[in-house]
Amino acid sequence: MTSTMQTPIHEKKPSISHAKGSKLYTTDNRMLIDLCSGFGSVFLGHCHPAISNSIATQLTSSWSIGRENSPILESAHAAVKRIIPRRFSLAGFYSTGMEASEYALRLAAAITGRNSFIGFRHSMHGKSVICANLCWENTVIQVSNTQMLPYSDIASDDEILSRLEATLKSHSIAALVVEPIQGTNNCWGTSASTLDEIVLLCHKYGTLCIFDEILTGLFRTGKSFICADLGSTPDILLFAKSIGNGFPSSAVAVDSKLPDASSALPGSTFSDNPLAASAIASTLALMATLPMSNLIADIEKTIQHILTPITDENIILRGQGALWAIEFKSSKQLKQTYEKIVKENIMVSVTSNSLRLLPCATIQQSDLAFACNTITDAIPYNK
Ligand SMILES: Cc1ncc(COP(=O)(O)O)c(C=O)c1O
Structure with missing residues (x-):
C-alpha cells in the first residue's frame, strides 16, 4: 500500500x-x-486576503454556537448550492474528510436498511475504523461488514466491473464508496465510462454509490467535480480540502431524490461552526471569480x-x-x-x-x- x-x-x-x-x-x-x-x-493559496479577512471578521462575531443557524452559515449553504451539481443538496458541513465519509456510510445504512459496505483497495477515505477497513490492508481493528475490491492499479476495467457486480448481487450492500482518482495511491483512476458503469451497477442492485471527491472536488482536476461530467449520478457526494482553503471543513451532499434520512446524520461539536462557514463562503465566492x-x-x-x-x-x-x-x-x-x-x-x-x-x-x-x-x-x- x-x-x-x-x-x-x-x-x-x-x-x-x-x-x-x-x-x-x-x-x-x-x-x-x-x-x-x-x-x-x-x-x-495560503492566507489569501479575501479569505483571511472573512475569517478575521467572523473571529470577532462568533466561533462555535452549537449548530444554530447564522447568516454566515446561510452564506456557506448558498455558496455550496451554486457550485455542486444540480441534483445534489447539501446534507451537512463537518470538519474533516473522515467525518464526511463516516457519516455518508451511516446515511446509506439508514436509507437502504442494509449495513454492509464496499470500497476499492488502496483508496483513502479517512482513518476511522470503518473507513480504514474500506481501503487499507492490515488495519489495526478489523470489522466484518466491509469488503475491498480491486481498482485500476491492480485490475482492468472489466475486472473491476465484474468483481463489483458479483459482490453487489448479494443485495446486502448499503453503499460502495469510490475515490475516482486515488490521490494517495499514485493517482490511479479509471475512465469516465467505467465510473458510469460503477454507478449504474450500484443502482441496479439497490446499493448507494458514494463518490469521495474530498481531494478531486472543486476543480482539482480541472472539472468542478468528476461526477458532474458523468452520464449517471452517484447518490452521495463528499467534498472537503479545498472547500475551506485549508480551514478544517468538509461536506456531504445527497441526491435530492433520495428519501430524507437527515436523522441519520448526527452533528458533532464543530460541524456547522461559523468560522468554518466563513472560510467556506469566502473560498467559494473567490473561486467563482477565478x-x-x-x-x-x-x-x-x-x-x-x-x-x-x-x-x-x-x-x-x-x-x-x-x-x-x-x-x-x-x-x-x-x-x-x-x-x-x-x-x-x-x-x-x-x-x-x-x-x-x-x-x-x-x-x-x-x-x-x-x-x-x-x-x-x-x-x-x-x-
Ligand atoms: C480522497 C480522500 N478522502 C478522505 C480523506 C480523509 O480526509 P481527512 O484527512 O480530512 O480526514 C482524504 C485525505 O487525504 C482523501 O484524500
Missing part, C-alpha cells in the same frame, strides 16, 4: 514561520515553493511539458490537472530525489514510492516551472 503514513524518509522538517500564496517561509529564512498545499487543501478550469489546464500543461521527459521504465508520471504523482520503482532513487529537492527549497508530499504534486490553482507559472525543473535536475542517474 502507498500512504503518506509509510514514508521511508525521515528528514528533519523545516519549521514554517508563515505562508503566503504558494510559498512557505521558514524560521531560518528560507522560502519554499509549496507543491503540497496542506495536502491539497490550500487550493487558492477562471478555475483555465488555471488548472495551464498547470497540467506545464507539469506534463517539463516532467514527461523524466519518465522511463523506472519513473512514471500519472495524474491530471493539479493532482500528480511521480512514482519511483527504486526507493533509493526516490529518497535521493526528495532530499535534493527539499534542499533546493521545493516542498512536495511524499509517499512510500512517490512524490505527490498538489500545487495550488493560483501558483505562478514561473514558480511551477522552476519547481518542475528542480525535480527533473534532482533525479540521480544511478538508478
Whole structure:
C-alpha cells in the first residue's frame, strides 16, 4: 500500500514561520515553493486576503454556537448550492474528510436498511475504523461488514466491473464508496465510462454509490467535480480540502431524490461552526471569480511539458490537472530525489514510492516551472 503514513524518509522538517500564496517561509529564512498545499487543501493559496479577512471578521462575531443557524452559515449553504451539481443538496458541513465519509456510510445504512459496505483497495477515505477497513490492508481493528475490491492499479476495467457486480448481487450492500482518482495511491483512476458503469451497477442492485471527491472536488482536476461530467449520478457526494482553503471543513451532499434520512446524520461539536462557514463562503465566492478550469489546464500543461521527459521504465508520471504523482520503482532513487529537492527549497508530499504534486490553482507559472525543473535536475542517474 502507498500512504503518506509509510514514508521511508525521515528528514528533519523545516519549521514554517508563515505562508503566503504558494510559498512557505521558514524560521531560518528560507522560502519554499509549496507543491503540497496542506495536502491539497490550500487550493487558492495560503492566507489569501479575501479569505483571511472573512475569517478575521467572523473571529470577532462568533466561533462555535452549537449548530444554530447564522447568516454566515446561510452564506456557506448558498455558496455550496451554486457550485455542486444540480441534483445534489447539501446534507451537512463537518470538519474533516473522515467525518464526511463516516457519516455518508451511516446515511446509506439508514436509507437502504442494509449495513454492509464496499470500497476499492488502496483508496483513502479517512482513518476511522470503518473507513480504514474500506481501503487499507492490515488495519489495526478489523470489522466484518466491509469488503475491498480491486481498482485500476491492480485490475482492468472489466475486472473491476465484474468483481463489483458479483459482490453487489448479494443485495446486502448499503453503499460502495469510490475515490475516482486515488490521490494517495499514485493517482490511479479509471475512465469516465467505467465510473458510469460503477454507478449504474450500484443502482441496479439497490446499493448507494458514494463518490469521495474530498481531494478531486472543486476543480482539482480541472472539472468542478468528476461526477458532474458523468452520464449517471452517484447518490452521495463528499467534498472537503479545498472547500475551506485549508480551514478544517468538509461536506456531504445527497441526491435530492433520495428519501430524507437527515436523522441519520448526527452533528458533532464543530460541524456547522461559523468560522468554518466563513472560510467556506469566502473560498467559494473567490473561486467563482477565478477562471478555475483555465488555471488548472495551464498547470497540467506545464507539469506534463517539463516532467514527461523524466519518465522511463523506472519513473512514471500519472495524474491530471493539479493532482500528480511521480512514482519511483527504486526507493533509493526516490529518497535521493526528495532530499535534493527539499534542499533546493521545493516542498512536495511524499509517499512510500512517490512524490505527490498538489500545487495550488493560483501558483505562478514561473514558480511551477522552476519547481518542475528542480525535480527533473534532482533525479540521480544511478538508478
Ligand atoms: C480522497 C480522500 N478522502 C478522505 C480523506 C480523509 O480526509 P481527512 O484527512 O480530512 O480526514 C482524504 C485525505 O487525504 C482523501 O484524500
